[in-house]
Amino acid sequence: MKAAIVTIGDEILIGQIQDxxxxxxxxxxxxxxxxxxxxxxxxxxxxxxxxMLSAFQNKVDVVLITGGLGPTKDDITKKTFCDFxxxxxxxxxxxxxxxxxxxxxxxxxxxxxxxxxxxxxxxKAEVLFxxxxxxxxxxxxxxxxxxxxxxGVPYEMKYLVNEEVIPRLVKEYNRPFIVHKTIMTYGVGESxxxxxxxxxxxxxxxxxxxxYLPSPGRVRLRMSAKGTNEQELHNALNNLTQSLQLLISDxxxxxxxxxxVEVIVGRLLKQKGKTISTAESCTGGxxxxxxxxxxGASAYFKxxxxxxxxxxxxxxxxxxxxxxxxxxxxxxxVAKEMAQNCKQLFNSDYAIATTGNAGPTKGDSPAxxxxxxxxxxxxxxxxxxxxxxxxxxxxxxxRAVNKGLELVYKEILKN
Amino acid sequence: MKAAIVTIGDEILIGQIQDxxxxxxxxxxxxxxxxxxxxxxxxxxxxxxxxMLSAFQNKVDVVLITGGLGPTKDDITKKTFCDFxxxxxxxxxxxxxxxxxxxxxxxxxxxxxxxxxxxxxxxKAEVLFxxxxxxxxxxxxxxxxxxxxxxGVPYEMKYLVNEEVIPRLVKEYNRPFIVHKTIMTYGVGESxxxxxxxxxxxxxxxxxxxxYLPSPGRVRLRMSAKGTNEQELHNALNNLTQSLQLLISDxxxxxxxxxxVEVIVGRLLKQKGKTISTAESCTGGxxxxxxxxxxGASAYFKxxxxxxxxxxxxxxxxxxxxxxxxxxxxxxxVAKEMAQNCKQLFNSDYAIATTGNAGPTKGDSPAxxxxxxxxxxxxxxxxxxxxxxxxxxxxxxxRAVNKGLELVYKEILKN
Numbered sequence: 001m002k003a004a005i006v007t008i009g010d011e012i013l014i015g016q017i018q019d020x021x022x023x024x025x026x027x028x029x030x031x032x033x034x035x036x037x038x039x040x041x042x043x044x045x046x047x048x049x050x051x052m053l054s055a056f057q058n059k060v061d062v063v064l065i066t067g068g069l070g071p072t073k074d075d076i077t078k079k080t081f082c083d084f085x086x087x088x089x090x091x092x093x094x095x096x097x098x099x100x101x102x103x104x105x106x107x108x109x110x111x112x113x114x115x116x117x118x119x120x121x122x123x124k125a126e127v128l129f130x131x132x133x134x135x136x137x138x139x140x141x142x143x144x145x146x147x148x149x150x151x152g153v154p155y156e157m158k159y160l161v162n163e164e165v166i167p168r169l170v171k172e173y174n175r176p177f178i179v180h181k182t183i184m185t186y187g188v189g190e191s192x193x194x195x196x197x198x199x200x201x202x203x204x205x206x207x208x209x210x211x212y213l214p215s216p217g218r219v220r221l222r223m224s225a226k227g228t229n230e231q232e233l234h235n236a237l238n239n240l241t242q243s244l245q246l247l248i249s250d251x252x253x254x255x256x257x258x259x260x261v262e263v264i265v266g267r268l269l270k271q272k273g274k275t276i277s278t279a280e281s282c283t284g285g286x287x288x289x290x291x292x293x294x295x296g297a298s299a300y301f302k303x304x305x306x307x308x309x310x311x312x313x314x315x316x317x318x319x320x321x322x323x324x325x326x327x328x329x330x331x332x333x334v335a336k337e338m339a340q341n342c343k344q345l346f347n348s349d350y351a352i353a354t355t356g357n358a359g360p361t362k363g364d365s366p367a368x369x370x371x372x373x374x375x376x377x378x379x380x381x382x383x384x385x386x387x388x389x390x391x392x393x394x395x396x397x398x399r400a401v402n403k404g405l406e407l408v409y410k411e412i413l414k415n
Numbered sequence: 416m417k418a419a420i421v422t423i424g425d426e427i428l429i430g431q432i433q434d435x436x437x438x439x440x441x442x443x444x445x446x447x448x449x450x451x452x453x454x455x456x457x458x459x460x461x462x463x464x465x466x467m468l469s470a471f472q473n474k475v476d477v478v479l480i481t482g483g484l485g486p487t488k489d490d491i492t493k494k495t496f497c498d499f500x501x502x503x504x505x506x507x508x509x510x511x512x513x514x515x516x517x518x519x520x521x522x523x524x525x526x527x528x529x530x531x532x533x534x535x536x537x538x539k540a541e542v543l544f545x546x547x548x549x550x551x552x553x554x555x556x557x558x559x560x561x562x563x564x565x566x567g568v569p570y571e572m573k574y575l576v577n578e579e580v581i582p583r584l585v586k587e588y589n590r591p592f593i594v595h596k597t598i599m600t601y602g603v604g605e606s607x608x609x610x611x612x613x614x615x616x617x618x619x620x621x622x623x624x625x626x627y628l629p630s631p632g633r634v635r636l637r638m639s640a641k642g643t644n645e646q647e648l649h650n651a652l653n654n655l656t657q658s659l660q661l662l663i664s665d666x667x668x669x670x671x672x673x674x675x676v677e678v679i680v681g682r683l684l685k686q687k688g689k690t691i692s693t694a695e696s697c698t699g700g701x702x703x704x705x706x707x708x709x710x711g712a713s714a715y716f717k718x719x720x721x722x723x724x725x726x727x728x729x730x731x732x733x734x735x736x737x738x739x740x741x742x743x744x745x746x747x748x749v750a751k752e753m754a755q756n757c758k759q760l761f762n763s764d765y766a767i768a769t770t771g772n773a774g775p776t777k778g779d780s781p782a783x784x785x786x787x788x789x790x791x792x793x794x795x796x797x798x799x800x801x802x803x804x805x806x807x808x809x810x811x812x813x814r815a816v817n818k819g820l821e822l823v824y825k826e827i828l829k830n
Contacts, residue, residue, distance in 0.1 A: 011628050013451045014595070015442025016637065018435060022456070027430025036428045037463070041437070041454035044626070048452070071606040072627045073616060107604070114606040134606075153629070155810045180429070189522070191486040191529040191549075201488060211459075212487045213426050214568070222431065284707025285700030288721045292699025295808060297723070298778055303731070304721035306703045312718045312761065316731075346727065363713055393710060395570045 001175050002060040003034040006052055007041045008067035008077060009152060021066045021157050028161050033175035034062065035226075044068055049080040058144045062169065064161075067152035069135040071114040077149055078138075081122050085142055089120040092127050092136065099134045125149075128164040132156040137164060176226055179233040181241060182213075183221045185251040186406055190214045193221075197247050205236065218402065261405045262290040268412050269300035269350075276408070277346035278304040279317055279338040281329075282356035282372055286401050302346040307338075310364045313355075317341045330355050330365035332373050332384045339375030340382050350412065351377040352404040356389075358396045372400045378411045416590050417475040418449040421467055422456045423482035423492060424567060436481045436572050443576050448590035449477065450641075459483055464495040473559045477584060479576070482567035484550040486529040492564055493553075496537050500557055504535040507542050507551065514549045540564075543579040547571040552579060591641055594648040596656060597628075598636045600666040601821055605629045608636075612662050620651065633817065676820045677705040683827050684715035684765075691823070692761035693719040694732055694753040696744075697771035697787055701816050717761040722753075725779045728770075732756045745770050745780035747788050747799040754790030755797050765827065766792040767819040771804075773811045787815045793826045 005025050011017045022039045029036055037060060042048040044067075056063045068077030082088055096119035103111045118134045121127055128137030128150070135151040137160040148165055150157045185193065190212050194201070201210055207227050213220040223240060225233040245252060269276055278287045288304040291297050305316050310329045313319040319337045327333045338353035356372030357363055370390045376383055385407065389399040420440050426432045437454045444451055452475060457463040459482075471478045483492030497503055511534035518526045533549045536542055543552030543565070550566040552575040563580055565572045600608060605627050609616070616625055622642050628635040638655060640648040660667060684691055693702045703719040706712050720731050725744045728734040733756050738748045753768035771787030772778055785806055790799045800822065804814040 010624070010626055010639075011637065012438070013441055013454065014445040014639070015438045015440070015451075016597075017628065018438045020433060023427070023430045023433045025430070026428055030429040036430075037458065039428065039456035043452065070627065070629070072609045074624075074626050109604065109607065112606050112610050114609055155807060158807075182431075189524065191527050192524065194487045194529055195527050209425070209489075211425055211489050212485065213432065214485070222426065224425075224429070280700075284712075285695075285703030285719055285721065286707075288700030288723075289704045292701075292721075292723060293809070293812070295775055297699075301723055303723040303727045304700055304719070305731075306700065306707075306719035306721070308703075308707060308713060308716050308718040309761070316718070316720075316760075345731075346724070360710060392570055392573075394708070397708070 001034045001062075001173055003029045003036050004056050004060045004063045005029075005036055005039045006063060006065040007152065008044055008049065008065065009041070010044050010074075012041050013043055021152065021154060024154070024158060025064050025066075025161060028166055029062075029064070029169075030178060030180075032166060032170055033178045034169070035178070044074050044076060046076060046080050046083070049077065050084055053080075053084045053147065056145060056147075057142065060145060061173065062146045062148065064165065065147065065149045066157050069149060069151045071118055071134070078120065078122060081125070081138070081140065081147075081149065085122065085124055085140060087122040087124045090123045092119050092121050094129065095119040095121070095127060095136045098129070098131075102134055128160050130156055130160055132159045139165075139168065176228055177230040177233055179225045179230065179237060181223045181237040183241065183244065183252055184218060185221065185248065186218045188219065188248070188251040190219050193219055193248065193251065197244065200240075200244060200247060204240070207233075208236065208240065215402070218406070260290070261402065261409065262287075263294055265405055265409050265412065266291060266294050266297060266300060268409065270296075272412065272415070274349040274412065274415075275300050275302050275346075276350040276352070277302045277342050277348040279342035279351065279353040280304060280306050281308060281313070281338070281354055282358045283354045283397055283400050283404070284308065286397060287352060287354075287404055290401065290405075302348045305342060305345070313338065317345070328365040328367060329363075330357055330367035330371055330373060332386060335373035335375035335384045336382055339377040339384070343377035343382075349379055350408055351375075352408050353377070354400050354404060356396065356400060358393045359391050360393060370396055372396065372403075374400065374404050374407060376404075376407050376411060379415060416449045416477075416588055418444050418451050419471050419475045419478045420444075420451055420454045421478060421480040422454075422567065423459055423464065423480065424456070425459050425489075427456050428458055436567060436569055439569070439573060440479050440481075440576060443581055444479070444584075445593060445595075447581060447585055448593045449584070450593070459489050459491060461491060461495050461498070464492065465499055468495075468499045468562065471560060471562075472557065475560060476588065477561045477563065479580065480562065480564045481572050484564060484566045486533055486549070493535065493537060496540070496553070496555065496562075496564065500537065500539055500555060502537040502539045505538045507534050507536050509544065510534040510536070510542060510551045513544070513546075517549055543575050545571055545575055547574045554580075554583065591643055592645040592648055594640045594645065594652060596638045596652040598656065598659065598667055599633060600636065600663065601633045603634065603663070603666040605634050608634055608663065608666065612659065615655075615659060615662055619655070622648075623651065623655065630817070633821070675705070676817065676824065677702075678709055680820055680824050680827065681706065681709050681712060681715060683824065685711075687827065687830070689764040689827065689830075690715050690717050690761075691765040691767070692717045692757050692763040693819075694757035694766065694768040695719060695721050696723060696728070696753070696769055697773045698769045698812055698815050698819070699723065701812060702767060702769075702819055705816065705820075717763045720757060720760070728753065732760070743780040743782060744778075745772055745782035745786055745788060747801060750788035750790035750799045751797055754792040754799070758792035758797075764794055765823055766790075767823050768792070769815050769819060771811065771815060773808045774806050775808060785811055787811065787818075789815065789819050789822060791819075791822050791826060794830060
């Protein structure tokens with residue numbers, strides 16, 4: 001079963017907004033065994049939309065489209081659907097009632113003609129009722145292809161995908177099974193890893209595909225198996241994982257870790273009934289933000305101090321002024337005090353501390369741009385590691401965040 | 416001048432990683448007057464790459480491609496280029512020397528054959544030297560189209576785009592001018608705004624395109640004008656902006672604000688020589704993270720307290736226990752104390768405080784899921800606003816972050 005994902009919007013094509021909808025839809029389709037063969041972004045332009053519709057007609061089984069369903073003049077998806085499918089817009093009363101309730105009842109605003117027009121849908125389309133907003137989704141089957149149009153607002157699209165689109169696809173299509181297994185490795189570069197597992201990789205069965213997914217400090221290896229017998233796929237991947245483990249046991253830190261590292265660390269803390277806090281200077285709260293983006297984080301995440309200004313390190317985390325003067329604010333000694341004192345202040349079991357020069361220019365320390373000290377406090381003590389993550393600023397912060405989470409992950413596993 | 420952007424990678428098509436390269440490249444191309452007509456993501460698959468190359472050949476002027484240039488077996492872009500362009504791989508000595516220096520000199524690792532193979536490039540391609548990594552970029556002109564291949568690692572791609580690709584495009588093409596003007600509005604919904612400016616919009620000249628870019632709590636209006644006389648385009652957009660301001664002066668908070676709100680707030684603080692701090696419970700450090708992601712933030716951002724655990728609000732921000740008991744931790748009184756005490760603790764001119772139930776389940780307060788209180792402390796006092804941002808969690812956090820920045824922005828403008 002093949003799928004395509006389309007986002008419509010000039011604001012994406014000029015780089016003004018980042019499309020995240022495609023990734024969400026891709027993950028949802030992959031989970032139920034659809035292969036996404038293409039992701040495409042096109043202009044809010046009639047010809048571009050018509051070309052897209054004819055390119056995918058009878059070429060893929062389903063096309064998920066977002067964008068261009070808003071109430072304003074630049075939103076032309078519905079009209080263009082009518083042109084392509086030789087259809088016309090009709091009013092859907094249930095949608096109109098919902099729009100009125102939302103605008104007048106909840107938002108307490110007068111309803112406008114443009115609001116009311118959101119209840120117009122192509123007559124051949126089934127309406128996918130959108131509880132989260134005013135623009136309905138549409139499901140239109142034409143010959144061998146289903147075209148699904150959804151609004152581009154991320155949480156409205158997510159609601160429709162989860163509650164309407166995926167359940168319908170599961171019901172209407174016989175799908176092959178796709179099973180993925182991801183192995184997370186730390187500390188070995190992509191090319192060295194590839195040489196270490198070359199023979200293993202050459203002997204993979206034809207229904208298994210291997211991908212290397214490098215990111216700062218780690219490489220994930222993803223095996224994908226496709227077939228008709230789900231159990232056989234699982235067995236094959238489990239066997240391959242075992243033989244892989246024998247080859248690179250030092251590098252592997254997790255199996256089936258196809259999740260963000262903050263999710264993995266959080267789950268581990270919860271399992272062990274432990275808590276964590278952070279003291280973040282150069283990472284500016286990004287570790288805290290990642291922890292708290294996970295539902296239920298309050299079970300293990302106690303909080304953070306972001307002492308961005310140097311003197312706040314002394315005031316809020318009682319880092320000794322003499323250490324700052326002697327070693328500078330970007331130093332092993334300061335990172336150590338930050339981690340220790342953070343753990344104590346929050347009364348947590350673990351603490352991550354970061355201090356560094358993210359760049360592009362130097363701050364209150366002579367340390368080279370890119371230098372980061374990461375302090376990790378654990379129930380057994382405290383240690384600091386020094387890194388140089390180079391430039392640009394964004395990379396320094398991201399690598400420091402990943403490295404901090406990796407270091408604490410390994411410690412929690414030990415205890 | 417037309418451009419297409421292509422990312423190659425199964426990891427994107429299954430939703431495992433989020434493509435951000437396309438947005439960066441789109442913005443860079445737009446700035447120099449290229450129109451991106453399509454963004455496309457395809458599989459690491461020979462047929463998919465060949466189809467893409469033939470689809471864009473002589474249809475657009477330039478195609479920027481990222482991905483599939485790594486050292487491992489699943490990276491097949493170079494080989495497929497040779498197939499399509501009837502070419503073969505040759506060793507580039509300068510690249511080989513650079514790869515050796517990077518691997519052996521900097522990373523202190525033994526060089527492997529896979530590393531050395533990165534110096535192989537199609538003979539017809541010009542090498543775009545990649546100081547940031549081991550995979551070189553390639554520039555290959557075939558008939559009327561330039562195909563540029565770059566590695567998918569974001570900071571390597573960014574380096575090549577900024578230092579190699581854009582300068583070459585500027586030199587080799589006569590481009591039309593594209594001028595954008597973005598007007599930021601707060602507090603009026605997309606459809607009401609559209610009705611208020613309907614006549615104005617209907618009378619826009621044909622060379623100006625208008626787009627509505629709604630996001631939680633705000634709508635940006637973007638005008639794009641294209642033509643051969645840059646000054647005329649600027650004049651036209653300035654005149655249109657003036658007539659628009661007469662229509663919706665209440666809603667407009669900024670002109671030419673085609674930047675993230677944290678950048679705008681930061682610049683305003685710097686201009687006025689003022690400082691800010693945050694006390695973030697439900698937003699978990701995201702405001703701090705946004706502030707510190709901007710270069711030079713230390714000039715105005717002093718730091719944050721993230722008192723995620725309820726008792727930390729008392730311990731770190733001296734919020735009174737009696738207020739928490741009487742009104743609960745998600746309350747106007749607590750938000751007010753958090754903002755006031757944060758401002759005082761950091762000795763900053765402004766402070767933003769957030770406390771709420773981000774959901775999906777209730778925490779230490781009976782307040783409805785989605786409820787957020789935002790406290791703003793200014794040199795003139797403190798105030799609190801209450802919101803219900805509904806669900807899901809991600810939307811609650813994002814809207815609270817945006818609203819907090821919006822509220823403080825308006826206060827800084829006043830002072």
